[in-house]
Amino acid sequence: MSDSAARVEGLRVSLVRDGVRSDVLRGIDLTVGRGEILGMVGESGSGKSVLALAMMGLLPVAADPQVDGTIRVGDVDMVHGSPEQLRAVRRNELGVIFQDPMTSLNPTMRVGAQITEATHDSAESIRLMSAVGIADAPLRFTVYPHELSGGLRQRIMAAIAVAGRPSLIIADEPTTALDVTVQAQVLDLLRELRDEFGCSVMLITHDLAVAAQIADRVAVMYAGRIAEIGATEEIIHRPTHPYTVGLLRSRLSLDTPRDRRLLTLRPETASAAERMKGCAYHSRCPLAVERCATEQPPLAPASQGDTAGTADTATEHLRACWRTVADVQGYTHETSDATPIASLARPGASADTTATPAAPAVRITDLTTVFALKGGGRRKRQVHALRGVDLTVAAGEAVSIVGESGSGKSTLLRVIAGLAPATTGRVELAGRGAQMVFQDAGSSLTPWLTVGDILRERLRPAKLDRAAASRRIGDALEAIGLPETVAALRPAQLSGGQRQRVALARATIIPPSVLLCDEPTSALDASLAASVLNLIRELRRSLDMTVLFVTHDLAVARLMGDRVVVMTEGTIVESGDADDVIHHPEHPYTRSLLASVPDIGVLS
Amino acid sequence: MSAAVPEVGSRRFRMPAATLGAHAGTRLSVVILVALGILTLVALFARVLTPYDPVQPIGALNLAPGSDGHPLGTDSIGRDILSRTLIGVQVSWFSSLVIVASGLVIGGIVGIAAGVFGGWLDALLMRFTDLFLALPGTLVAIAIVAALGYNLQNTLIGIAVVWWPYYARIIRGEVKSFAARPHVEAARVAGASRTRVVFRHIVPGVVPTAIVTASLDIGNVVLLLAGLSFLGLGQPAPAPELGADTARNLSQLLSEWWVPVIPGLAVLVLSLLSNLGGDAVRTLLARRR
Numbered sequence: 001m002s003d004s005a006a007r008v009e010g011l012r013v014s015l016v017r018d019g020v021r022s023d024v025l026r027g028i029d030l031t032v033g034r035g036e037i038l039g040m041v042g043e044s045g046s047g048k049s050v051l052a053l054a055m056m057g058l059l060p061v062a063a064d065p066q067v068d069g070t071i072r073v074g075d076v077d078m079v080h081g082s083p084e085q086l087r088a089v090r091r092n093e094l095g096v097i098f099q100d101p102m103t104s105l106n107p108t109m110r111v112g113a114q115i116t117e118a119t120h121d122s123a124e125s126i127r128l129m130s131a132v133g134i135a136d137a138p139l140r141f142t143v144y145p146h147e148l149s150g151g152l153r154q155r156i157m158a159a160i161a162v163a164g165r166p167s168l169i170i171a172d173e174p175t176t177a178l179d180v181t182v183q184a185q186v187l188d189l190l191r192e193l194r195d196e197f198g199c200s201v202m203l204i205t206h207d208l209a210v211a212a213q214i215a216d217r218v219a220v221m222y223a224g225r226i227a228e229i230g231a232t233e234e235i236i237h238r239p240t241h242p243y244t245v246g247l248l249r250s251r252l253s254l255d256t257p258r259d260r261r262l263l264t265l266r267p268e269t270a271s272a273a274e275r276m277k278g279c280a281y282h283s284r285c286p287l288a289v290e291r292c293a294t295e296q297p298p299l300a301p302a303s304q305g306d307t308a309g310t311a312d313t314a315t316e317h318l319r320a321c322w323r324t325v326a327d328v329q330g331y332t333h334e335t336s337d338a339t340p341i342a343s344l345a346r347p348g349a350s351a352d353t354t355a356t357p358a359a360p361a362v363r364i365t366d367l368t369t370v371f372a373l374k375g376g377g378r379r380k381r382q383v384h385a386l387r388g389v390d391l392t393v394a395a396g397e398a399v400s401i402v403g404e405s406g407s408g409k410s411t412l413l414r415v416i417a418g419l420a421p422a423t424t425g426r427v428e429l430a431g432r433g434a435q436m437v438f439q440d441a442g443s444s445l446t447p448w449l450t451v452g453d454i455l456r457e458r459l460r461p462a463k464l465d466r467a468a469a470s471r472r473i474g475d476a477l478e479a480i481g482l483p484e485t486v487a488a489l490r491p492a493q494l495s496g497g498q499r500q501r502v503a504l505a506r507a508t509i510i511p512p513s514v515l516l517c518d519e520p521t522s523a524l525d526a527s528l529a530a531s532v533l534n535l536i537r538e539l540r541r542s543l544d545m546t547v548l549f550v551t552h553d554l555a556v557a558r559l560m561g562d563r564v565v566v567m568t569e570g571t572i573v574e575s576g577d578a579d580d581v582i583h584h585p586e587h588p589y590t591r592s593l594l595a596s597v598p599d600i601g602v603l604s
Numbered sequence: 605m606s607a608a609v610p611e612v613g614s615r616r617f618r619m620p621a622a623t624l625g626a627h628a629g630t631r632l633s634v635v636i637l638v639a640l641g642i643l644t645l646v647a648l649f650a651r652v653l654t655p656y657d658p659v660q661p662i663g664a665l666n667l668a669p670g671s672d673g674h675p676l677g678t679d680s681i682g683r684d685i686l687s688r689t690l691i692g693v694q695v696s697w698f699s700s701l702v703i704v705a706s707g708l709v710i711g712g713i714v715g716i717a718a719g720v721f722g723g724w725l726d727a728l729l730m731r732f733t734d735l736f737l738a739l740p741g742t743l744v745a746i747a748i749v750a751a752l753g754y755n756l757q758n759t760l761i762g763i764a765v766v767w768w769p770y771y772a773r774i775i776r777g778e779v780k781s782f783a784a785r786p787h788v789e790a791a792r793v794a795g796a797s798r799t800r801v802v803f804r805h806i807v808p809g810v811v812p813t814a815i816v817t818a819s820l821d822i823g824n825v826v827l828l829l830a831g832l833s834f835l836g837l838g839q840p841a842p843a844p845e846l847g848a849d850t851a852r853n854l855s856q857l858l859s860e861w862w863v864p865v866i867p868g869l870a871v872l873v874l875s876l877l878s879n880l881g882g883d884a885v886r887t888l889l890a891r892r893r
Contacts, residue, residue, distance in 0.1 A: 418793070419793065434793075435793060436790070443785060444787055444789075445787055446791065446805050447809075448808050449804065457800070457804075461795065503790070506790075506794055
């Protein structure tokens, strides 16, 4: 037995996607110590999930994986082991928790039976269910996955994961699909599992703050390589790689200045081939020098000289960057304040808007929405999505609506947009009506129409001729920061951030009075999300729109709204000035939400 | 450690068959569709390609294939089998296409109407469809032909009447599933009219499924038509028809086998090609997406 739960050396993986072979992992060296929680952090496409699959020996055969290097879990080589050996490792050494517990649990089996598949003993299963914090375990033993909440399902996954007494649990984005309060519980659970069962945990996440909460060490991945790895304290407070610095600084916190542009990483400009040659981050890096574009930096100790040779390799702070630590950290200080943008100043602060009380842009009176659920049984079940909501939004005001899933916040938006019915109550909209931006931009754009077709549709009432319409489309695309040529592309040819920009262009090509935003950035990486939030704030000023912004993220809510409204169970429980609500919450529910926000403090 | 480093692409991690198979699938599909194209051209120009009049006796009786200007021989009254088979293929092939097209059109209208409007119209149209699905299709077709008289037009009407419900079902389901997608809501919020939402944001998504369903269905129609004709429900004699030519000459199966077998083989080739063609269309459309 070795002293590590898993050891990865020189791992390279290439996969075929859409007929094109690409290098997904490009030389990963990594050790997960026994009883250690290692956070793997990276944006989408960084290769972190492929690493997890490779460690489980479950790379998708359809992608024709070519693997180079070694992965040892326990004593077995996961690259060359026989299928029987790999199965034995997965059964005895590994536990897995996936992002979406609904799709990874079998919907046709009772949860107890699913745990018992791993434990072979129902008494042990019930004990495990209690151990992962499921109250009334004997009762819950016989329910189906759909009868449980998201948090409980994730606990069932955790119970299955620890059933075989694994030495390593791989948790791939286990909290991403969950509400903040539940997210905090699941993270606590992972730590408890480590403490109780002594297993190691590899926590894969796109959110540095989530990793920082429970990880002993954090590895930051970029484009299939490790950019920086070290003790959590070190990475969070003394980052030495420009990418880590950028990630930390584009992260939104409850103290991010509200009147400034949010910091974002530079957009990628290099082609895939160029990125492979040198440091993959070089075209986005504000500190890049010539060498960065031509030569790949090795992963080397961050503190050169003094500790070389003596440091424990398992906990050493390593970085892959040609610039010196002093250069990187010096730069951090130089640009620690973003330029304030005059046009982003709050309109409510100027005297004349308060002096002339214009008609409100949105007036909602005693709004109730009841959905009848069809289903088994004779009695029709009713869900009260909204229970008497009153909300008035002044023209030009931005209001954030926060709440957890099921709070009715999205239903409220859908009623305003006319997509859901109001059972009782009134919704009055000013002037040019409302437009909406959806959570999943990709699926909100018709896949077989071009961007130009989609935008032109909103211009139809204006009855412009072809040339004028094309000009308008070009202008609208320019306003959201995309080249005119995008008009000829279909949504599938765009990246996630570009799709959300196109959705914004559709909403604003004829400026509406009210812009409704339903979690438009929750599916985007932090830096992309920040740039879309910047864009929405700019458009709000330049087009003089009222904004209703629904989100589950309190930091985003505070930034996007002059006012924050907190909803739970279909009612508004708190409403007030954004900073007041966030920093001096009055309602107990708001306080519990705030207490669950993972935060890593301000970057020094 | 260097000894443990595997060569890139060691056997276990290489599945060339899968990728090659994908390419081969595309190529094979194209070949099949080209073959179907040639078949359609042959059917289209069958009148020009036939060496003899298919209806008039022109040679010795029961000549074996390959003999004396008759590549496929002659039948019991001296008609050229190649000529009769070519015309039979023409009738079979275009009739099948007409039936499938009628199924697409009628089923498409019913399915789109039911899927888009929903409510009582949906319920009404779907119960009506269920009614037709519950009837034994072939028997109803036979009854209709028997009632209207034996000729090609009535056969086609008979089959068309029972053929659309299947399409209506599938298209309604697809319309419903597309109508529930976020991009349809987004189009509604963006102010698109109902007609526009249906024909720009829903129907184009249904088209690929409808095409695949239809192309997989052509073979069924070929067989049904041949079957009806075999039972004597096609065109009256002496019109050349594949099913009828097989049935009428069945007594010669042991003496002059080619007379009944060749039209039968033509049916086999037709239905096989159209089934392969259906698969090919599905493969190519799936690749495009």
